[in-house]
Amino acid sequence: MIGYQTTREMKVARAKYRGQIIPKPALAIMDAEISRLAVSNLTARALKVGDSAPDFILPDVHGEPVRLRALPGPVVIVFYRGGWCPYCNLHLRGFQRRLQEFRELGATVVAISPQLPDNSLSTREKAELEFPVLSDVGNKVARQFGIVFELSDELVELYRKFGHALEDFNGAAGSRELPVPATFLLDGAGIIRLAHVDVDYTRRLDPDDVIRALKAG
Secondary structure, three states: OOOOHHHHHHHHHHHHHHHHHOOHHHHHHHHHHHHHHHOOOOOHHHOOOOOOOOOOEEEEEOEEEHHHHHOOOOOOEEEOOOOOHHHHOOOOOHHHHHHHHHHHHOEEEEEEOOOOOOHHHHHHHHHOOOEEEEEOOOOOOOOOOEEEEEHHHHHHHHHOOOOOOOOHOOOOHHEEEOOOOEEEOOOOOOEEEEEEEEOOOOOOOHHHHHHHHHHHO
């Protein structure tokens, strides 16, 4: 396979975490949540190709406001769960790896999570990201895109046991909700030209697929 390094990395990570690191009882809780979301009709409610993306203003890691409509060129929006999620970090690093090509195609990449700005800054620094990382505290923008879900009590407690208490990362407003991972490509008019929403957090749209869509016009 030429390209698609991010997809390969995520498959390796999935095999490692599911086969060696995460205990089977914990996997059962995570898989039950994925199954619940799969039948919840969430992906059907999310924004789709041809929809107009809502304009928004969110703070970056320094607290400076960033407005969607003010960003130049086509815009790639990557919704991620948080810097505590290894799959999210792999996905974001994949966009960083191809960032120069995105720029050459005139596109702007932004990442959005419900993390507080200080935690978004930590994510940006650890992953050495050179594109904007925005904080959607309370999932207000993610809710407009139709990708927010409420976690089960079992999953909230499991994340807490793993050291991922969501209130620590997201504040009280995000203690029980997350966005499902999603990637949207918007044209210059804010119309969605490519959309990928997956209730399985281990599966993401590869940056190479977004680049192909940009090249195809």
